Structure formats: structure tokens, C-alpha cells
Amino acid sequence: xxxVFEEHRNLLFAVAxxxxxxxxxxxxxxxxxxxxxxxxxxxxxQDPKAYLVRITTNVAxxxxxxxxxxxxxxxGPWLPExxxxxxxxxxxxxxxxxxxxxxMLVVLETLSPLERAVFVLKEVFGYPYAEIARxxxxxxxxxxxxxxxxxxxxxxxRPRFEAGGAERRAATERFLDAVVGGDINRLMETLAPDxxxxxxxxxxxxxxxxxxxxxxxxxxxxxxxxxxPYEGVDPQEWRLRQVEINGGPAVVVDGPDGPISVISATxxxxxxxxxxxxVANPDKLRAIAEGRTLPM
Numbered sequence: 001x002x003x004v005f006e007e008h009r010n011l012l013f014a015v016a017x018x019x020x021x022x023x024x025x026x027x028x029x030x031x032x033x034x035x036x037x038x039x040x041x042x043x044x045x046q047d048p049k050a051y052l053v054r055i056t057t058n059v060a061x062x063x064x065x066x067x068x069x070x071x072x073x074x075x076g077p078w079l080p081e082x083x084x085x086x087x088x089x090x091x092x093x094x095x096x097x098x099x100x101x102x103x104m105l106v107v108l109e110t111l112s113p114l115e116r117a118v119f120v121l122k123e124v125f126g127y128p129y130a131e132i133a134r135x136x137x138x139x140x141x142x143x144x145x146x147x148x149x150x151x152x153x154x155x156x157x158r159p160r161f162e163a164g165g166a167e168r169r170a171a172t173e174r175f176l177d178a179v180v181g182g183d184i185n186r187l188m189e190t191l192a193p194d195x196x197x198x199x200x201x202x203x204x205x206x207x208x209x210x211x212x213x214x215x216x217x218x219x220x221x222x223x224x225x226x227x228x229p230y231e232g233v234d235p236q237e238w239r240l241r242q243v244e245i246n247g248g249p250a251v252v253v254d255g256p257d258g259p260i261s262v263i264s265a266t267x268x269x270x271x272x273x274x275x276x277x278x279v280a281n282p283d284k285l286r287a288i289a290e291g292r293t294l295p296m
Contacts, residue, residue: 004048004052005034005037005052008048008049008052008053009030010295011049011052011053011295012029012030012033012052012053012056013026013027013030013295014294014295014296015053015056015057015060015120015121015125016029016030016056016059016060017083017100017294018099018100018105018108018120018124019057019060019061019064019116019117019120020060020063020064020067021080021081021105021108021109022080022081022284023081023083023286023287023292023294024081024283024286024287025063025067026060028063029056029059029060029063030056032059033052033055033056033059036055036059037051037052037055040055050131050135053121053127053135054134054135057117057121057135057136058135058136060117061113061114061117061136064113064116065113068113071109074202074203075201075202075203075209076199076200076201076202076203076207076208076209076210077198077199077200077209077210077211078109078200079102079106079198079200079277079279079284080102080105080106080109080246080284081279081284081286081287082102082245082246082250082262082264082279082284082285082287082288083100083245083246083287083288083292083293083294084243084244084245084287084288084291084292084293084294085100085244085245085246085247085293085294085296086244086293098158098247099120099123099124100246100247100294100296101246101247101248101266102245102246102248102264102266102277103158103266103275103277104154104158105246106198106277107153107154107157107158108120108154110153110157111150111153111154114136114138114146115146115147115149115150115153116150117132117136118132118136118143118146118147118150119147119150119151119154121135122147123147123150123151123154129143129144129147132147167271168248168267168271169248169249171190171267171271171272171273172248172249172264172265172267172273173242173249174190175187175190175191175265175267175273175276176242176249176250176251176263176265178190179222179251179263180240180242180251182222182223182226184219184220184222184223187219187222187223188215188216188219190272190273191215191218191219191272191273192215192268192270192272192273192274193214193215194213194214194215194274195213195214195215195218195272195273195274195275195276196211196212196213196218196274196275196276197211197212197213197218197221197275197276197278198211198275198276198277198278199212199278199280200277200278200279200280200281200284201280201281202281202283202284204281204282204283205230205231205260205280205281205282206230206231207278207280208221218276230260230261231255231260233255233256233260237255237256238253238254238255238260239253239254239255240252240253240254241254245262245264245288246264246294248264249264250262250263250264250265251263251264252288258285258289259285259288259289260280260282260285261278261279261280261285262278262279262280262285262288263276263277263278264276264277265277
């Protein structure tokens with residue numbers, strides 16, 4: 001029984017993480033799925049994988065509905081919990097990699113829970129509508145309608161790229177190098193004029209509680225934080241390391257006691273950074289601190 005569950009644990013976590021946006025919630029959903037699996041009468045279960053995905057999806061749906069109410073009162077912008085990914089994650093496929101990007105998870109947050117479930121199962125993992133309908137206990141017609149709405153919503157809001165993946169990666173790394181180097185002029189060159197900065201401190205650490213707009217303000221923001229203590233940690237004690245986060249390059253800022261922030265970016269088709277995500281909420285840095293890698 002446990003061997004069957006363990007065989008599919010990574011898949012279940014991957015589904016739950018895309019549904020919920022945090023490693024902690026995804027792990028809880030997988031644990032709840034294990035409890036239900038253990039207690040269920042499985043004598044007539046012909047496809048354990050499909051059965052487990054169905055359980056996990058419905059557990060995640062219940063948790064997502066609860067989480068949405070909590071996120072309405074969240075202090076400042078809400079961002080997903082970043083997770084380490086393998087440098088060769090692109091080999092898994094561009095669609096699969098994009099589905100865990102910080103930018104995509106932010107877009108998925110704007111879907112209804114049911115739309116998100118259908119989108120994740122259909123567009124990311126390729127489940128047919130008939131199987132999704134059985135998992136959600138809905139008619140296939142209604143699931144198709146949910147899928148169509150979700151896909152149109154995501155397509156209207158997902159980042160548009162004309163440059164190839166290698167060019168986007170190079171542009172992101174130029175921005176991150178400028179952040180690490182503290183060169184405000186070089187940083188300005190990497191930013192689109194209408195760039196936005198999302199900072200998630202969750203009200204637990206010092207961070208802007210509104211989205212910051214404009215290259216000049218954002219460049220000065222990064223220049224300023226590099227010259228003053230942050231949460232009692234002097235910049236001279238920081239250690240900055242470039243890593244792979246959610247399928248793309250990012251910077252982890254480590255203090256003496258562990259990570260204090262993660263910085264990632266979304267690059268537009270002009271090769272300049274259009275959105276920056278800075279996660280500093282300590283509750284969302286646990287996976288990074290533990291070195292956990294996101295299963296794709």
C-alpha cells in the first residue's frame with residue numbers, strides 16, 4: 001500500500017504545488033491524501049495513479065478555497081513559495097517548466113479554484129477532460145467550459161516572449177548580476193521603463209506593501225537595500241548566490257542564520273525585465289533553507 005503511494009508521491013506533490021502555490025500547503029495536501037488513501041476501500045481501484053491524483057486534487061481544492069479567504073487579508077502582495085529546481089529542468093519541456101514559474105503561479109492565483117484544478121490537470125499534466133470530470137465529480141461539458149475559460153484567462157495574462165529561452169535566461173542573469181553588483185546604472189539598463197516589483201514580506205519583515213512601478217524607483221530600491229541593515233543583518237554579512245528557482249535563474253540572499261530573501265524576474269520580448277518577484281516572508285523561505293528541490 002505504502003509502496004504504491006510512494007511511487008506517485010512526487011506527482012501528487014507536483015499537482016498540489018501548482019494548485020496551492022506553497023510547498024507547505026502542498027505537503028499537507030499530500031499527507032491528507034495519504035490518510036484518505038490509507039482509510040479507503042481500494043478493492044475496486046483499477047488505476048491507483050488516477051485514484052491518487054483524484055484524491056489529491058480534491059484535497060487541494062478544499063485547501064485552496066480556504067486559502068483564498070486568508071489571502072484576501074494577506075499583508076502586501078502575495079507571491080508563491082519559491083522552490084529550487086534542477087539546472088537542466090528545461091529538458092522536462094518548456095510547458096512543464098513554465099507551469100511552475102513565479103509569473104505563471106501568480107497568474108494561476110487569479111483563477112477560481114475549479115478553473116485552476118482543470119487548467120493544471122489538462123494543460124500541465126495532459127489529463128483528458130473525461131478523466132478530469134470523474135476526478136471533480138462534474139460533467140465533461142462543464143469541465144470543458146471551465147478549461148476554456150481558464151485557458152483564455154491565462155493566455156491573456158501570461159508573459160509574452162519572442163526571444164528564445166537562452167536569451168531570456170541571459171537577460172535575467174544580467175539583471176541579477178547588476179543587483180548583486182549594486183551598480184544602479186547597469187541595473188537601469190536591464191529594466192523596462194514600466195517594470196513592476198512585487199515584494200512579499202507577509203507583514204513579518206520590512207518590505208513594500210504595494211507593488212512598486214517604474215525603473216527609476218525600483219533601481220533605487222535595490223541600491224538602497226544594499227547599503228543598510230535588513231532585519232538586523234548588515235549587508236556586509238550577506239552572501240548572495242545564484243540558483244535555479246521555479247525553472248529559472250534567481251538570487252538567494254543568505255544571512256548568518258539562513259536565507260532572508262529570494263529575487264527572481266520575468267523578461268519581456270525586448271530582453272528587459274518587466275516583473276521582479278522578491279520573497280522575504282520567512283514562512284516562504286523554508287523550502288529554500290532546507291534545500292528542497294521541486295519535483296516536476
